[in-house]
Amino acid sequence: MCSLIGQSVKRVEDKRFITGKGKYTDDIVLPDMTHAYIMRSPYAHANILKIDTSKALAMEGVVAVFTGEDIAKAGINGVPCGWQVNFNTGETMKEPPHPLLVKDKVLHAGDSVAIVIAESRELAVDAAELVEIDYEELPCVTDPFKAIQDGAPLVHDIAPNNKCFVWELGDRQKTDDHIAKSHHVTTLEFVNQRMVPNAIEPRAAIGDYDIAHDKHTLYTTSQNPHLIRLLMCAFVLGLPEHKVRVVAPDVGGGFGSKIFHYTEEALVTWASKQIGRPVKWVAERSESFITDAHGRDHVTKAEMGFDKDGNVMALRVRTAANLGAYLSTFGTAVPTYLHGTLLQGLYTTPAVHVEVTGAFTHTNAVDAYRGAGRPEATYVLERLMETAAKEMGVDPAELRLKNFIPPFDGITQPGYQTQVALQYDSGNYHAVLERALEMVDYKGFRKEQAEARKQGKYLGIGISTYIEACGIAPSAVVGSLGARAGLFESSQVRIQPTGKVSVYTGSHSHGQGHETTFAQVVADKFGISMNDVEIIHGDSDSVAFGMGTYGSRSLAVGGSAIVKSIEKVLQKGAKIAAHKLEAAEADLEYAGGRWTVKGTDKSIGFGDVALTAYVPHDYPQGLEPGLDFSSFYDPTNFTYPYGAHIAVVEVDIETGKTTLKRFIACDDVGNVINPMIVDGQIHGGVVQGIGQALFEEAIYDSNGQLITGSYMDYTMPRADDVPMFEVDRTVTPCPHNPLGVKGAGEAGTIGSAPAVVNAVLDALSPFNIKDMNMPLTPQKVWKAIHNK
């Protein structure tokens, strides 16, 4: 039987989705279920003067209306932040509460004020029209840089100048010295714009209280149901965890936005007990726009110093990062530990220093969006590299290759210690860029570009390289950095008496294809058919524990936990096999689903050993029956995927419109279990990065209204906006996890945006435009060309 690892096995989960049999949260209907509509603040900043619910309550079909007053009376806490980031002075970060429903003062447009529960969704919406709320509007601030200036409207009294923290990493003095001594310094000031994740399935939650068992069930669109249960029980509702079940059934995309514990989850859980009936809430898209945690939103000044030979001497970065009005679950970690720590990039820069000010504003919360901090870091590095090459008159590919960290495998050669805390695991960075340059025919392109220019066509090429820290993470490390949770993963591998295998994983699949990839690993290790393996995830009542799926961690951490359990099964199985074969365990070898006595034809199959474990008549003395193991895996380091992306564009200078002609991605994600799925992750990630580069932007007006708050206003890439992708990879295994895998979920998004921006600016090089803020819309490009 050939190895299943490395095969593009077609996905086992597809069947239900292509036949319309997927089961998403909104597809669930429970007996006697009610429907909730959440009333949200129309103002960015306002005092609530009065709420009158009497007319709504009097309407036929209305079951209940709850306000912030009710939540406060019930003694319910707000949703917590999961990561403590301190000031560089050692002072603790400012951590205001985030109530489920606001009582006195709303802090962003979309802030929750009341929940109306009725017999149908339509009635709940109708009844909400009858709730009278008087607001007194207050001045607001939405830009993170403006927010931290003196005199800006204050979001929280406890946070002067709207500063949640001022955090730094790296050697400030050394970096300042190196910059001062540099032969050339490239400086950029830019905005990494706010993004809306926009999973196509809107968020939804159903609370279902069962009085007979005094038990709560929450169905929710989550990437990590166990974490939701933990946070909701321990911090918000004060419920005993064993009396709460959280189920994340099929989930229609997450991209980070479904990691976090949202107020609605706790609200429907609590409300269900109050009314004694299930409560369903489903976000409208316009509601998703103003309440799903957004991404990015950095205002940055970055300087890169070079010596006279073009070696990078130093990198200095100053960023104001928008956190929104409230701290989302990982909102504080993203602009700090997931951003600052990646500023080494692939380069040997001997001095790096970054200072990030976390700013409260009157906007929706900002948290992890695909890439989470790492796209922001990559954008800083790759825009600086490109601009520096242009300023110094050297080739941008050559400048990168010159400054790359030399190859190291992490086994015979040590990992690479960066200036910003991390130790890279293994890498051959030259190889990915050289391969990408070969794929695009870099030299040939320059000729084509020159020819095209003569004919009035503006072609451009843009390179970006990246490295990311994935497989998050070693619990002790993140704990020392302020994480309030461990970041291990759990697994249970249960061998059924007939030799069929049920695998329970704390990772959650919402598009990643775990039901296939994980089954490939299990079937391969046991030497059995994939048809005999079932992957179970997403239900806290069946899976013992889990930290969920984000940070490209599922295979590196969740997969490793499964491998640990597999090894335990095989160890015990060997004892049973040795007994049955009347041989010493040391004389057995396991292959193709059988234990064989070496050098003989005596063997016993996996299924027979499984049966023996459950019908232990003829059985090793002292050995427990059963064949069922669980494991927890806590990685020893992050994993570090990396790659090189190249975009080729044509800019129509009459209209400013950019056409993406080619996109090349050469990534190294370590070993690959299913190339088809990895390629799919890269394609999707790349398009989200292209979306940021060319199309997408969450724009707040001066009143704090999100004016790109619908699909009519917020431009996302459509099928005719992108080309077919040219994808390849190199393989440098991760040295510290059993599968040698590094993670592929975010790579595409991290590498692609700067490549596209660099390509557009390359196309426009005759116009001498140094920089433009994303998204590079036709209007913006046209204005830049015409110096408007």
Add this chain to the structure above:
Amino acid sequence: MNLTIQVEVNGKKHKSTVEARQLLVYYLRDQLRLTGTHIGCDTSSCGSCTVMIDGMAVKSCTMLAAQADGCAITTIEGLAKKGELHPLQEGFHQEHGLQCGFCTPGMIMTAVDLLSKNPEPTEMDIRHALEGNFCRCTGYHNIVRAVQFASAKMKEMEVASV
């Protein structure tokens, strides 16, 4: 106000009472429990709710249930015939044209419409036909390939049946 409508959905006749303001997508999902048709937005922009009405792809959040009176509707649940997957369903599976699966039914129904009018579309034909449907997972690359797969398969089937 309530109205009575008669529709044929996936070959089955239904006589139903609907609220006048009821959108077709809610009728399909809530009353007929055909939850394969999804709701992804409230502006008819995402295409997740696309179904076939009298042989034409329609966003079912764009029309009222009452407007479908007398129509024949096919949803994703009705596409496979006698347990045999439609070539587009097979194409999405073979070419990894889906990840989270949420946009998939709408994508497939839109592609059914395309191939019924243009059995051998070019890559750009496919991209233009699908521009009313968002996918946030796949980057569209494998969706285009899935439609190409189905186009080739349908041609093969046609040749075989001649």
